[in-house]
Amino acid sequence: MRRNAVSLLVMAGLFVLILTLGFFQSAQGAEFVADMVMKSPQGTFTGKVWVKGNKMRQEMNMMGMKHISIIRNDKKLVWNLMPQQRAYMEMAARPGQNFTTEEELKEQGRLKYLGTEKVSGYKCKKYRLIPKDPSAPESVMWIANKLKYPIKVVSSGPMGEMEIILKNIKRKKVSDSLFEVPAGYEKMTMPMMMPGMRGQ
Numbered sequence: 001m002r003r004n005a006v007s008l009l010v011m012a013g014l015f016v017l018i019l020t021l022g023f024f025q026s027a028q029g030a031e032f033v034a035d036m037v038m039k040s041p042q043g044t045f046t047g048k049v050w051v052k053g054n055k056m057r058q059e060m061n062m063m064g065m066k067h068i069s070i071i072r073n074d075k076k077l078v079w080n081l082m083p084q085q086r087a088y089m090e091m092a093a094r095p096g097q098n099f100t101t102e103e104e105l106k107e108q109g110r111l112k113y114l115g116t117e118k119v120s121g122y123k124c125k126k127y128r129l130i131p132k133d134p135s136a137p138e139s140v141m142w143i144a145n146k147l148k149y150p151i152k153v154v155s156s157g158p159m160g161e162m163e164i165i166l167k168n169i170k171r172k173k174v175s176d177s178l179f180e181v182p183a184g185y186e187k188m189t190m191p192m193m194m195p196g197m198r199g200q
Helices: 002-022 102-106 190-198
Strands: 032-039 043-052 055-062 065-072 079-083 087-092 108-119 122-130 136-145 147-159 160-171 186-188
Touching: 032 055, 108 136, 122 147
Parallel strands: 087 186
Antiparallel strands: 032 043, 032 160, 043 055, 055 065, 065 079, 079 087, 108 122, 122 136, 136 147, 147 160
8 A cells, every 4th residue: 555655646746747738738629649758857757648639648657657647628527547556546627727728828817929939840829828826837838830739838836847848749540548547447536545655
């Protein structure tokens, strides 16, 4: 249980960092697969992303373990999968993070257009978002015109600066099965972690 609890905490911290990108999805965005590089104060990590409209799957290897998140904006849910334990945790998507248009972004704070830049071969509109919520990080986003999706995000907050960039983007059909919890996975809750943590 102790090892499982540590794994869960590491994964939870990781997803807090990388979900910023996922919640900026556009429901009208293209289907694609891409490599993901995340740079943070904790280090540089690589992974893969699958996007289909308002659904996204992220996989990343960290500390020798595989971490998977499935973001279902249509259900306003996030599933964090733990393949090693054949288990998953379910979290509600926080209100105000499901931005899909420039108008919705403006409702969350001050949005400044910074011009256009090319990222990973795609022409992007660059924006700076200063949230109304003082606890939310300030972000700069590069939204690809053809994908209607941010392929680069740089956020600055109390934990330091984090950069996420998508590379080797391939527009292709993505299977719906990638956005479902696999059969046989047990649902876990945060309280189940506490006994193991108390034993640290």
